[in-house]
Amino acid sequence: MSNILLRQNVLGGLLLVLFGVLGLALGASLDIGTVRRMGPGFFPRILSWLLVGIGAGIALAGARDASADRVSAGAWRPLAMVTIALLCFQLLIDRLGLVVATIAVVGIAALGGRDTRWPEVAALAGVLAAGAALLFVKALDLPIPLWGR
Amino acid sequence: MDLLSDIALGFGVAFSPVNLLFCFVGALLGTLIGVLPGIGPLGAIAMLLPITFQFEPVTALIMLAGIYYGAQYGGSTTSILVNLPGETSSVVTCLDGHQMARNGRGGAALAIAALGSFFAGSVATLLVAVASPPLARLGTLFQAPDYFSLMVLGLVGAVVLAHGSIAKAIGMILLGLLLGLVGTDLNTGRQRYTFGIPELSDGIGFVTLAMGLFGVAQVLVNLEQHAMPRATAIVGSLWPSRDELRRSVPATMRGTAIGSLLGVLPGGGAILASFAAYALEKKVSRDPARFGRGAVEGVAAPESANNAGAQTSFIPMLTLGIPSNALMALLVGAMSIFGVVPGPRIVEEQPQLFWGLVASMWIGNAMLLVINLPLIGLWVQLLRIPYRLLYPLILLLCCIGVYALNGSALEVGLMIGFGLLGYALLKLGFEPAPMLLGFVLGPLMEENLRRALAVSRGDASVFFTRPISATLLAISLLLLLAVLMPKVGRIRGDAFRE
Amino acid sequence: MRKTASMILAAAAGLLLAGTAAAQDAWPSRTITIVGGFPTGAGTDIYSRMLAEPLGKALGVSVIIDNKSGAGGNVGSEFVARARPDGYTLYFGTAGTHAINVSLYGKLPFDVIRDFTHVSILGDVPNIMIVNPKVMPNVNSCADMMKLAREKPGQFRFASTGNGASTHLAGAAFTKMSGVDIEHIPYRGTPPAMNAMMSGETQVMWHQSLTVMGPIRQGVFKPLAVTTREPIAALPDVPTVEKACGIAGFESTTWYGLLAPANLPDPILRRLNREVVAIVSAPEFQKRLNDLGITPMWSTPEEFRRRNEADIEAWRKVVADVGAKLD
Numbered sequence: 022m023s024n025i026l027l028r029q030n031v032l033g034g035l036l037l038v039l040f041g042v043l044g045l046a047l048g049a050s051l052d053i054g055t056v057r058r059m060g061p062g063f064f065p066r067i068l069s070w071l072l073v074g075i076g077a078g079i080a081l082a083g084a085r086d087a088s089a090d091r092v093s094a095g096a097w098r099p100l101a102m103v104t105i106a107l108l109c110f111q112l113l114i115d116r117l118g119l120v121v122a123t124i125a126v127v128g129i130a131a132l133g134g135r136d137t138r139w140p141e142v143a144a145l146a147g148v149l150a151a152g153a154a155l156l157f158v159k160a161l162d163l164p165i166p167l168w169g170r
Numbered sequence: 171m172d173l174l175s176d177i178a179l180g181f182g183v184a185f186s187p188v189n190l191l192f193c194f195v196g197a198l199l200g201t202l203i204g205v206l207p208g209i210g211p212l213g214a215i216a217m218l219l220p221i222t223f224q225f226e227p228v229t230a231l232i233m234l235a236g237i238y239y240g241a242q243y244g245g246s247t248t249s250i251l252v253n254l255p256g257e258t259s260s261v262v263t264c265l266d267g268h269q270m271a272r273n274g275r276g277g278a279a280l281a282i283a284a285l286g287s288f289f290a291g292s293v294a295t296l297l298v299a300v301a302s303p304p305l306a307r308l309g310t311l312f313q314a315p316d317y318f319s320l321m322v323l324g325l326v327g328a329v330v331l332a333h334g335s336i337a338k339a340i341g342m343i344l345l346g347l348l349l350g351l352v353g354t355d356l357n358t359g360r361q362r363y364t365f366g367i368p369e370l371s372d373g374i375g376f377v378t379l380a381m382g383l384f385g386v387a388q389v390l391v392n393l394e395q396h397a398m399p400r401a402t403a404i405v406g407s408l409w410p411s412r413d414e415l416r417r418s419v420p421a422t423m424r425g426t427a428i429g430s431l432l433g434v435l436p437g438g439g440a441i442l443a444s445f446a447a448y449a450l451e452k453k454v455s456r457d458p459a460r461f462g463r464g465a466v467e468g469v470a471a472p473e474s475a476n477n478a479g480a481q482t483s484f485i486p487m488l489t490l491g492i493p494s495n496a497l498m499a500l501l502v503g504a505m506s507i508f509g510v511v512p513g514p515r516i517v518e519e520q521p522q523l524f525w526g527l528v529a530s531m532w533i534g535n536a537m538l539l540v541i542n543l544p545l546i547g548l549w550v551q552l553l554r555i556p557y558r559l560l561y562p563l564i565l566l567l568c569c570i571g572v573y574a575l576n577g578s579a580l581e582v583g584l585m586i587g588f589g590l591l592g593y594a595l596l597k598l599g600f601e602p603a604p605m606l607l608g609f610v611l612g613p614l615m616e617e618n619l620r621r622a623l624a625v626s627r628g629d630a631s632v633f634f635t636r637p638i639s640a641t642l643l644a645i646s647l648l649l650l651l652a653v654l655m656p657k658v659g660r661i662r663g664d665a666f667r668e
Numbered sequence: 669m670r671k672t673a674s675m676i677l678a679a680a681a682g683l684l685l686a687g688t689a690a691a692q693d694a695w696p697s698r699t700i701t702i703v704g705g706f707p708t709g710a711g712t713d714i715y716s717r718m719l720a721e722p723l724g725k726a727l728g729v730s731v732i733i734d735n736k737s738g739a740g741g742n743v744g745s746e747f748v749a750r751a752r753p754d755g756y757t758l759y760f761g762t763a764g765t766h767a768i769n770v771s772l773y774g775k776l777p778f779d780v781i782r783d784f785t786h787v788s789i790l791g792d793v794p795n796i797m798i799v800n801p802k803v804m805p806n807v808n809s810c811a812d813m814m815k816l817a818r819e820k821p822g823q824f825r826f827a828s829t830g831n832g833a834s835t836h837l838a839g840a841a842f843t844k845m846s847g848v849d850i851e852h853i854p855y856r857g858t859p860p861a862m863n864a865m866m867s868g869e870t871q872v873m874w875h876q877s878l879t880v881m882g883p884i885r886q887g888v889f890k891p892l893a894v895t896t897r898e899p900i901a902a903l904p905d906v907p908t909v910e911k912a913c914g915i916a917g918f919e920s921t922t923w924y925g926l927l928a929p930a931n932l933p934d935p936i937l938r939r940l941n942r943e944v945v946a947i948v949s950a951p952e953f954q955k956r957l958n959d960l961g962i963t964p965m966w967s968t969p970e971e972f973r974r975r976n977e978a979d980i981e982a983w984r985k986v987v988a989d990v991g992a993k994l995d
Contacts, residue, residue: 030338033598037341044348047363057628061355061362064616068348075341082337092597099393100593103565104586107386110569111582119570126569127562133393134558145559149566161203161217163574164701164734216708216735223721310866354739356854359831359994368746368777371739371995436863491883492862493709499859499879500709506882506960507714513886576736576743621853625825625869 029090030083037076044069102133118168123150180525184533189232193530196236197537204244207385208377208571210257212497214241219504227508228523232530234501239534242480243287243542246473250279251553252564254385258376259476261606262444264384266461266468273464276553277408280546282418282466283473284539290426290474291535294481297430299528305482306489309434314622315633319642321615324442326646327449328607329653333462339604346608349374356617369580378581379609381568382588383602389561390593408546418470421451425471429478434485436494441610447475481531488512695755695936696729703734703748704760705741711878715924716760726943740832741765742776749778753929755936763922764834767979771987772832772994785932786972788944790924792963794896795838795874798889803868810892810912813872814848821849827861827870828854832992838874838895838920840990845915877961895920901958925972941969
């Protein structure tokens with residue numbers, strides 16, 4: 022069973038079906054209207070159904086095809102570290118400002134790489150934080166908080 | 171001939187030391203800012219606008235135009251080097267441009283982009299000089315049914331864009347269409363898929379989506395494969411090979427033609443230019459399988475189309491005073507601060523302004539060549555930075571670019587979501603490009619469909635009775651058949667495989 | 669020992685007092701941000717940039733513009749409503765964001781009066797009723813337009829820049845009060861709406877003065893009427909809707925104004941008001957505004973707040989009459 026599920030097309034097709042179902046569920050309250058006077062729900066409804074249809078088709082074809090490609094193994098560390106790093110930026114930028122957020126992103130993202138050399142990462146974080154502050158805030162006058170609002 | 175004396179007047183104005191200097195400065199600043207991911211021409215101009223207030227109107231406009239082209243080209247640089255499109259039009263350049271960089275041909279890609287842009291810019295500037303009125307009129311012919319049919323053609327073209335399974339491409343387009351609908355419904359004011367979040371009420375930002383889907387996702391894929399991209403290696407010379415140059419010429423010319431025409435159309439027209447040029451190249455190519463793997467035509471055509479469109483999009487603004495998109499609206503606003511009023515009479519009333527601007531368009535393009543060709547060496551060297559140092563920089567720039575758009579940390583969160591989605595899609599063998607196209611075209615398509623029906627009072631025949639609309643729909647049908655025909659003969663299972 | 673302690677205490681108290689006093693007097697000591705609720709290039713952006721430069725000079729600091737567009741200005745409004753009232757975050761508001769949106773949207777996550785400090789009103793922006801002379805060659809006055817529309821009901825359409833925008837409400841109020849049947853077709857913003865006017869997809873529009881002054885001067889559009897009580901300086905020969913169309917009491921304009929988060933310290937408020945009034949009332953500045961079609965205005969903070977409160981009521985009626993509603 023898991024063998025079939027791991028085929029690209031099966032998972033991919035199911036993903037599309039998921040989006041279609043979400044589209045239908047979240048858009049259920051939208052008025053469809055008529056073909057002549059389409060309401061806000063008309064297009065979303067059609068698109069969602071089409072997604073479900075195509076997704077199902079792709080998944081079925083993938084399930085039947087024994088020689089289909091399988092999803093290549095993922096690497097958890099880079100995925101997790103990059104995600105956490107970016108989340109840190111999102112959470113820190115307004116509270117602690119650009120400098121801290123930059124250091125956080127660079128430092129944590131570096132954990133996702135292979136040969137991290139810590140002196141290097143520290144230097145990189147420092148340089149990027151200073152550079153970003155100089156370029157974006159001082160030089161370009163962009164409304165980015167340096168040290169938090 | 172009158173035209174020659176006008177052009178002479180224009181060059182006289184544009185070649186003044188002050189104007190030349192600020193054209194250069196504008197192009198340089200625009201390029202540097204455009205290189206920053208997320209900040210496209212609109213952002214660059216908005217940022218640098220205050221600086222121009224102290225100048226004479228002609229000088230200020232020349233500088234603003236320089237910034238515009240610079241930022242446009244700068245966006246291509248990041249598309250090629252690190253797969254980060256700053257603007258809608260740069261997305262297509264990512265497809266083959268970045269692949270060329272991964273193949274070690276990054277320098278060549280950048281050079282072709284620069285040369286193609288210059289050629290396109292020159293031709294388009296000539297068009298602005300001699301054919302503004304008729305081209306402007308072309309732009310005003312389009313009504314809702316015509317726009318709708320244009321979008322349909324665009325979406326059919328998106329299927330051509332894909333180099334994998336057709337069904338998966340259609341799936342991506344549909345997903346993009348659905349994502350494009352997030353926001354406020356124009357006709358009724360109802361919120362669709364916004365979860366009550368005010369930042370979403372005007373829809374998902376293109377930059378947010380692109381940064382996540384292309385930039386972040388690419389980093390995730392690269393890290394997973396421990397594939398430190400071979401862009402660190404430079405294969406051959408920095409300059410395009412004779413073969414690459416030879417292939418680029420017809421692509422550049424076709425791209426220029428498409429871009430020049432579509433650029434005059436307000437809104438949807440310009441966005442389509444690069445997509446259409448790419449799709450056309452792929453269709454006429456003898457070996458379409460090369461596309462998506464680093465085909466130089468896949469860089470030459472969209473880049474030329476972009477730049478040609480960027481020039482001709484000035485036409486409605488200059489000849490009618492009507493802005494055709496947000497950027498032109500900004501320039502009109504800037505002009506009004508300077509007390510300059512664009513419109514039909516501007517050629518007679520302020521000839522030195524009009525012709526000076528036209529001349530500086532060409533000079534600006536030349537400046538870009540002068541600035542960017544030497545920079546290619548620098549950029550490619552930048553790529554040789556070990557990836558372990560490069561990717562945190564890329565991620566940081568994505569974050570800052572997205573945050574700085576609206577000062578909203580929420581957008582960064584959205585970008586993360588799209589990054590994960592893009593990563594999942596790449597692993598599942600989907601291509602993000604058709605999704606992006608669907609995202610951009612979808613809302614326009616729906617809007618114009620409903621508007622066309624409202625204006626015609628429910629009469630759907632209007633799509634076939636209006637000549638422009640009918641022509642576009644016919645071409646769409648032919649294109650669709652051309653794409654699907656070869657597949658019909660195959661076994662159904664095959665059609666879903668790559 | 670006790671003497672030293674009390675000396676230290678006194679010194680500390682003195683420093684503390686001096687510190688707080690200095691902190692208040694020290695405004696402004698860093699960059700001030702004027703937040704806008706609409707994208708770069710919009711009318712609010714243009715005016716705020718015109719204001720930022722002289723204001724920065726007068727205050728001795730850099731004044732930058734930060735546009736947070738979305739939800740008809742609500743994104744920007746909410747941001748400022750929640751910002752600290754330290755005088756470094758200001759808001760370039762409009763009648764749209766502060767008088768109309770309350771009635772247009774079901775509920776807002778902030779209170780337009782209580783969550784803001786009103787600094788000064790900045791100008792009145794009329795809407796101008798325009799037609800494209802190439803599309804409607806025989807229409808030379810509002811009366812002509814109304815006659816045509818009455819003869820062929822349902823044949824004509826007016827463009828707006830979005831549901832609930834002043835371009836929509838002005839037109840909707842017009843059709844309602846005059847009884848003429850002109851259908852509303854919304855577009856996303858100025859560029860597509862203007863193009864619809866050029867292509868003839870729509871025949872008439874009530875556009876804000878700023879963006880159409882250029883095309884009007886160039887003859888691309890013909891102005892039929894202005895939605896103010898009196899003709900505007902930029903178009904002295906164009907009659908008001910009230911007179912030209914025979915609709916008694918018709919007025920549909922929106923204002924621009926400068927605001928700050930609630931509880932802005934009084935000294936800062938007074939200083940801001942003083943500087944802004946000085947800038948806007950200067951003859952050179954007034955001329956530039958008039959050329960753009962904006963009627964210059966300035967006021968005390970109290971006058972501005974009262975005007976805002978009155979307008980909320982006035983627009984509530986219009987929005988209810990027209991039936992406009994946004995989620």
